[in-house]
Amino acid sequence: MMYPANPIEHLQRYGIKPSPQRIAVMDYLLSSRVHPTADEIYTALSPSMPTLSKTTVYNTLKLLVEQGAVLNLGIDDRNARYDGDTTPHAHFRCLKCGTVIDLYPHQVEGLELLNHKQLGNLRIAETRLYYMGYCEHCQNTANNTMHMD
Amino acid sequence: MMYPANPIEHLQRYGIKPSPQRIAVMDYLLSSRVHPTADEIYTALSPSMPTLSKTTVYNTLKLLVEQGAVLNLGIDDRNARYDGDTTPHAHFRCLKCGTVIDLYPHQVEGLELLNHKQLGNLRIAETRLYYMGYCEHCQNTANNTMHMD
DNA sequence: TTTAACTTTGTAACGATTACAAATATAGAA
DNA sequence: TTCTATATTTGTAATCGTTACAAAGTTAAA
Numbered sequence: 001m002m003y004p005a006n007p008i009e010h011l012q013r014y015g016i017k018p019s020p021q022r023i024a025v026m027d028y029l030l031s032s033r034v035h036p037t038a039d040e041i042y043t044a045l046s047p048s049m050p051t052l053s054k055t056t057v058y059n060t061l062k063l064l065v066e067q068g069a070v071l072n073l074g075i076d077d078r079n080a081r082y083d084g085d086t087t088p089h090a091h092f093r094c095l096k097c098g099t100v101i102d103l104y105p106h107q108v109e110g111l112e113l114l115n116h117k118q119l120g121n122l123r124i125a126e127t128r129l130y131y132m133g134y135c136e137h138c139q140n141t142a143n144n145t146m147h148m149d
Numbered sequence: 150m151m152y153p154a155n156p157i158e159h160l161q162r163y164g165i166k167p168s169p170q171r172i173a174v175m176d177y178l179l180s181s182r183v184h185p186t187a188d189e190i191y192t193a194l195s196p197s198m199p200t201l202s203k204t205t206v207y208n209t210l211k212l213l214v215e216q217g218a219v220l221n222l223g224i225d226d227r228n229a230r231y232d233g234d235t236t237p238h239a240h241f242r243c244l245k246c247g248t249v250i251d252l253y254p255h256q257v258e259g260l261e262l263l264n265h266k267q268l269g270n271l272r273i274a275e276t277r278l279y280y281m282g283y284c285e286h287c288q289n290t291a292n293n294t295m296h297m298d
Numbered sequence: 299t300t301t302a303a304c305t306t307t308g309t310a311a312c313g314a315t316t317a318c319a320a321a322t323a324t325a326g327a328a
Numbered sequence: 329t330t331c332t333a334t335a336t337t338t339g340t341a342a343t344c345g346t347t348a349c350a351a352a353g354t355t356a357a358a
Contacts, residue, residue, distance in 0.1 A: 019323090051337085055315095060337095110259050114263075124282040128279040129277070208305085
């Protein structure tokens, strides 16, 4: 659903100087589509980048979000989850296992109607559509607990 | 936009035994439409209910959300914000002053199309639509900072 | 009343995130 | 190259919203 873009080009497109740490974080977000938390990113990158600090992951994510290169999804109460795909799409979170899944316009009837630039007196900069429910796996499983809710 | 329902009836409709503290929290959520944080609720109720504990506010909000009597809006990264109106509507948050505003179906074209019960293999229990941008006041003000973002 | 169940309360803990200042790396000028 | 200013990264300590826990208080039914 995404062309796994070059992380360096992606960073530069948003005016971010590509350091090794930033490239690693951006690359992970572009290739992994699991909408990881900061901690999950740190854990994933740490082995291949042993000097990486968790603060750097937080700093980098903050910068990426500020510059619009990455989305900070507000779909999970517990932690921030990040998405490297900035094209318009919605998200689903499973209330049982916590998995977050992308939903693209062709999968959600009515999605393309929502990108209002103005609503009454309000100037709109960003639109977020979240669905919560049960994924296929958790519908078919009596007991399943990864990270509950 | 809401009939400020009786808090006791509202609690009972959702199977919650109405204690004085629960009534106070529910009443505040039904009448104040500012989508308060737990702390704001505590601060607002504390003067007229001096023995109230902040833990009780958290406990009560947790119960109300679990029972579906109240919505925990995920629209604000910093704190949870609560909404006593459980009818389908969207929310807007101003990126400058932080105000959260209700958007009812007649104000948002396409909103009523989104209440899918099923999306592919996913069973949907809840839908959330958030808009972020600048409210009328903050569009017309050079410098305005309540709680920044 | 007595008793069991429920509710509230205050304190202490938790955990995600941020502040801060020192250490390191980078890039351009000399 | 070497120097120097600037940007970046790092580790530790702090912050702050929220939750755990256990004691105290309340309620309602027997």
